[in-house]
Amino acid sequence: MSSDESGATGESDLIKKSLDKDRFLISGARVSEGTGTAIVIAVGVHSFNGRTMMALRTPPSDTPLEIKLDGLAELIAKAGLAISLLLLLVLLIKYCAVNGSQHTWGSSSQVVQEIVEIFIVCITLLVVAVPEGLPLAVTLALAYATTRMLRENNLVRLLSACETMGNVRYPLRS
Numbered sequence: 001m002s003s004d005e006s007g008a009t010g011e012s013d014l015i016k017k018s019l020d021k022d023r024f025l026i027s028g029a030r031v032s033e034g035t036g037t038a039i040v041i042a043v044g045v046h047s048f049n050g051r052t053m054m055a056l057r058t059p060p061s062d063t064p065l066e067i068k069l070d071g072l073a074e075l076i077a078k079a080g081l082a083i084s085l086l087l088l089l090v091l092l093i094k095y096c097a098v099n100g101s102q103h104t105w106g107s108s109s110q111v112v113q114e115i116v117e118i119f120i121v122c123i124t125l126l127v128v129a130v131p132e133g134l135p136l137a138v139t140l141a142l143a144y145a146t147t148r149m150l151r152e153n154n155l156v157r158l159l160s161a162c163e164t165m166g167n168v169r170y171p172l173r174s
């Protein structure tokens with residue numbers, strides 16, 4: 001008996017089944033040729049196909065790389081905020097020191113305008129410090145790794161699988 005298990009495994013070749021070698025049919029497989037008797041040992045969510053469908057329902061968890069990148073982005077945002085606040089303090093002290101020593105404060109509208117410009121510079125620094133393109137860069141790198149693995153005849157369905165494969169270490173040869 002031969003079965004087509006391409007729906008579950010992605011393998012397009014027919015798989016030969018026999019009592020002494022490979023006797024199990026995966027749920028969702030189609031018998032292509034031959035005859036046989038089958039006993040059902042799992043149905044629904046307990047079958048191979050059911051477990052696969054249930055895995056698609058659960059939201060994917062963050063990969064180790066995503067967790068590290070979230071931590072890095074948070075660290076960069078905090079550092080940018082600290083530097084921005086420090087720059088605000090330094091520029092305000094400089095503005096007060098320069099205008100106070102020269103007694104050239106000018107009108108109140110000029111003072112407010114110059115302080116607002118200092119705030120704009122600090123906010124601009126804070127916005128530039130937040131890494132918005134970091135997730136996109138990682139996604140592009142994983143997509144490149146996926147295409148590279150495909151050229152080596154490795155089929156990758158999920159981008160996170162490339163991350164997992166990248167973490168595999170080869171044993172040291174002595």
